[in-house]
Amino acid sequence: MIAFDFKYIKPTTAKEASKLFLNAKQKGNKAMFYSGGTEIITLARVNQLQTDMVIDIKGIPECNVLEIRGNELVIGSTVSLNDIAKSKLFPLLGDTVQRIADHTSRNKITIGGNLNSELIYKEGILPLLVADAKVKLAKGLEQRIVSLESIFKKQLELETGEFLVQIIVDKSYLDHPHMAKKRTKISKVGYPVVSVAALVKECQIQIAFSGVCQYPFRSFKLESVLNDTKVPVMERIGTAMQHLPEDVVDDIQGTKAYRTFVLRNVLKDILEELELTK
């Protein structure tokens, strides 16, 4: 049971949602945008999160879109992980999100919620980073479209009152050779020891990681090392390990040494398979 009360509002436009958020803030109240709500409910239940208001953005039509529009795939932020996987519109994204949580939870977890998660994993972002995705953000009357990479610095850096409306992926990325690999500690359902999404574009492997560091990342420096095919695979992997953005996570899911071991093996599998497709 959630021990504190909050106001629940379900606006039907992005403008209205943003206005509600800003008005609440102006009055000294805390508001949160609510999509699937799984994380808000679980954290609120154990008092790790408090809010005065939740603004359910599932009533905003723009947030529920999942379709090809011209040369772009448009994914609304409130689309569930299962609906993304079932659509088969972006197979790499489908393969990745299909390994997040369990099947029943994926009916509720949304891509926007996953990207904005407080957890360190946010695996849904990996295919979007390697596909150079853009995001549409809304705040008040304004909407802006920016590259995901430009606003993802360990987490989505949104302005106060701003929220994720849509994710936009260039259609040309949807059918590139790709691979998603997730390794968990024991069961198939669980947080990743290592999760990786990769695709091949113009003979170059673009690759992003979760579970390795305290946040998901894509590193151009690391990619350039991995793509240097003049160097033997294991040597490239050894060098790549020196270009991780920070220390490898060392926790109950996996020690630093174990995660590093798993990462090396996952990278080996990915390089060997994807280089055949180049």
Place this chain on the structure above:
Amino acid sequence: MNSLSKTSKQLIQLHVNGETHDAVVRSADTLLIALREQLGLTGAKRGCENGDCGACSVLINGKPSHSCLSLAVEVIDQPITTIEGLMDSPVSKAFVDNWAIQCGYCTPGFIVNCHSLITTHPDANDELIEEWLQSNICRCTGYEEIREAVHTLLASGQTENE
């Protein structure tokens, strides 16, 4: 725009098992609480309340959902099916016939999930069955019998109430 106030309880309507019910809830009440404490539908069980165990599973719009991870106010316009709405269903019978029950606490959640599985995918293969069943935990570890119940039902082709 739907709006429910912060502190006071509100009267909402929930569409459960083909009937419309009144419920008086806080915005912060989960669907699980509303079903059990307002509607007296205690088939959905309180387990982990964290979306991990599946004991509270119900169908929302025909899709299996953890009722502990939805707010009651969030689903006022959606059809909900609980275990009470699947009485005498082929899947319930298959669980009995295959002894897919031990202590019984997880059973409603499993039956609801399996009902959705076999009606959505009457041709489900082992991989798909495993993917769906991973959403529920049986502390008695009776997984083999539960899997057998699903297989029996799929083989019989009797996936809907007749």
